Amino acid sequence: MLAMNIAIFTDAFLPLTNGVVSVIVNSSKELAKRGHKVKIFAPRIKKSYFDNNKPELEGVELILYPSTDTFFHQEIKLSLVHPIKTLRELRNFKPDIIHFHTPFMVGIEGITAAKRLNIPLVGTFHTFLMDPEFLSNVKFTRFAIKPIEKLLWKYSNFIHEQADVLISPCEYTKNALLEHEIKTKVVQINNGIPINPHVCAKTPNHNCIYTGRLSPEKNIDLLLKSFALVVKKIPNAHLKIVGSGTIQGELEQLAKSLNISQNITFTGAIPNTEILKGDIFENQSVFINTSTSENQPMAVIEAMSFGMPIIAIRSKGMPELVEGNGLLCDSPTPEEISRKIIHLLNSPELIKKFSLAALEKSKSYDIKTTTNTLEKLYKSAI
Numbered sequence: 001m002l003a004m005n006i007a008i009f010t011d012a013f014l015p016l017t018n019g020v021v022s023v024i025v026n027s028s029k030e031l032a033k034r035g036h037k038v039k040i041f042a043p044r045i046k047k048s049y050f051d052n053n054k055p056e057l058e059g060v061e062l063i064l065y066p067s068t069d070t071f072f073h074q075e076i077k078l079s080l081v082h083p084i085k086t087l088r089e090l091r092n093f094k095p096d097i098i099h100f101h102t103p104f105m106v107g108i109e110g111i112t113a114a115k116r117l118n119i120p121l122v123g124t125f126h127t128f129l130m131d132p133e134f135l136s137n138v139k140f141t142r143f144a145i146k147p148i149e150k151l152l153w154k155y156s157n158f159i160h161e162q163a164d165v166l167i168s169p170c171e172y173t174k175n176a177l178l179e180h181e182i183k184t185k186v187v188q189i190n191n192g193i194p195i196n197p198h199v200c201a202k203t204p205n206h207n208c209i210y211t212g213r214l215s216p217e218k219n220i221d222l223l224l225k226s227f228a229l230v231v232k233k234i235p236n237a238h239l240k241i242v243g244s245g246t247i248q249g250e251l252e253q254l255a256k257s258l259n260i261s262q263n264i265t266f267t268g269a270i271p272n273t274e275i276l277k278g279d280i281f282e283n284q285s286v287f288i289n290t291s292t293s294e295n296q297p298m299a300v301i302e303a304m305s306f307g308m309p310i311i312a313i314r315s316k317g318m319p320e321l322v323e324g325n326g327l328l329c330d331s332p333t334p335e336e337i338s339r340k341i342i343h344l345l346n347s348p349e350l351i352k353k354f355s356l357a358a359l360e361k362s363k364s365y366d367i368k369t370t371t372n373t374l375e376k377l378y379k380s381a382i
Helices: 019-033 083-093 105-117 132-138 142-160 171-179 220-233 248-257 298-305 334-345 348-365 367-381
Strands: 005-009 037-043 060-065 067-069 077-079 097-100 121-124 165-168 185-188 207-211 238-242 264-268 286-289 310-313 326-329
Touching: 005 019, 005 083, 005 105, 019 037, 019 060, 019 298, 019 367, 037 083, 037 105, 060 083, 077 105, 083 105, 097 105, 097 367, 105 121, 105 142, 121 367, 165 171, 165 367, 171 185, 207 220, 207 298, 220 238, 220 248, 220 334, 248 264, 286 298, 286 334, 298 310, 298 348, 310 334, 326 334, 334 348, 348 367
Parallel strands: 005 037, 005 097, 037 060, 097 121, 121 165, 165 185, 207 238, 207 286, 238 264, 286 310, 310 326
Antiparallel strands: 067 077
């Protein structure tokens, strides 16, 4: 395939560790490996970060805008974009395609530039910003959430309809977009990760793990309340929580009040490059995700690639990820979730079966496979 110049615009970027950042980093590195030129336009989250981390994005050029925190979410930054600089960079770079990943300042900068320079435009819908779980970060009253939800759907559709084609990571999200009458073409392409072909199935034990952001929409308080019930039945059960966020202190206090501090380890944030080495999954038997607002969570895909059986809530895109490789909970209650965890921890043969299935299913999310599809999409849009 002939090499392309690809400009990527995002409001979420390193050193943040979240699904959007992982998708962009994984796909950009793979595209660069294939000889494409990739230039990422993003906020500068931490001033000195890239001074010592340039090899992490070898072959990818960065244009970073000054940014500041927003009041409504710790990982959404307000970037001070520079339209003249952006247009100058793009004219010099001569992109064949522009791809935006977020519907905020930098994403809109990419959209505006694409229209101005008549460059084909691809978008990706990553996050249900209009979900009550996500809106809880902003502390809206329950009376305000419904009208705000409607407004955000209108805003989201308006932004994403600027794309010539819009990527949805899963079928659920594609259908939700179509149900809300989005007018642009929507195609489904899985999120991709590097797959290690030498991983073996898990050895059953009573150790569980969660990786991801510690923020209200992730329902980690529900996970802790569920695990407290697990500990009553399996006293040596242990839960490792990998990640950081605004509510980590609250969660540590909750674990203490539930009298399960000795069964919980909070590791803090671990860079995604370290997570993909797989060491954190060593000696762990079950991965648990209790969020009900997930699209196609990278943390779950990464866990599957290391043979982790999954326990999750039957919500949004999760049933597409958990099919024969774990258990889905029909209701987001501590009783239902703990029942599934206890059942799996007490079923070593089922853990082995689900672990093998997770390894097999994760192959569908191999970055090589997903980038093949992305390349074809780019070519068809040019």
